[in-house]
Amino acid sequence: ETTLRAAAAKAGLFFGVAASPGRLSSIVAQEFNQLTPENDMKPSTIATSSGGLQNTGNADTLVNYAQSNNMLVRGHTLVWHSQAGALQGASQATLNTFIGNALTRWGNRIAYWDVVNEALDDNNTGARRTVWPHTLNRDANGDGDLFDAGDTDVIRDSFIRAKQVVQANGLSTKLCINDYDVEGLTVQGGTPNRKANALYDIVRTYRQYIDCVGFQAHFNDNPNSIISNDLQANIQRFADLGVEVHITELDIDDDLSNNDIGQGQADNYRKVVRACLNVAGCTGITVWGIADSESWRASERGLLFTGGNGNYQKKAAYTAVLDEL
């Protein structure tokens, strides 16, 4: 095969890209068969303070483009502390209204929705973020966890709502939870990845409402999770829960100065693809942009192409991915 999408399809995966309307050059449809709006479906763009929809034009452009080019769409994202716009600090009731409006607005034109994004705290604590709406983090029966019927938990409650909407409307849209620093079983130095473990507990506990798990995979150079191959083991344990696993926002720093074991960016890309291919439940990989210069982390040069503005050149990382697929 000569394109990423053809090679991925043959291997049973989708291979996607994040994009905005201004980046829809021909390479998008040639190389990718899945599209994630990089910014245009975030609450900061499309949500009103009462959970209604506004400014859906760019999102529609992306969805229509994907549909005409036979690409899956990942909706990104419904409940997120960042780029929350008018939903910042909203009640669960308002979040639920928004979830209903967004899911029904696009229906089955969206194959996967990131219902909850980045719910877990940084620094490998395994704790929830504390910036969620005020209804959160009650522990109704005082047993120290948030998994009781009487507790209010934005993760659980958002997924329950999303699942209700999907079922009431006969949709096939799959509902995902997405996060970063959850990719490996361990973090640098072999410490257990408590954030990944917390995500695992959430998915296990709320399995009936959650269909898929996204590992963002904004990797620094030679992340422990790739070196030690525990990316694959971590994908496997989530897949064993019966959810689809996706690599949702892949970019890999090419900073060779930090490269202590002599692996390059192309090899790291190869390892990520291989880890996904090796687990049947890993059904797709999405890179977070086309060219390095257009990336949200441009200085890391973490993507598959150089160039820009529709004029792109393939990097060694591109060739490695195509070959590995």
Ligand code: XIL
């Ligand atoms: C980033 C976009 O790439 C940027 O253009 C924007 O300025 C900020 O958001 N995790 C996510 C994505 O889930 O939505 C973020 O995208 C990158 C980190």
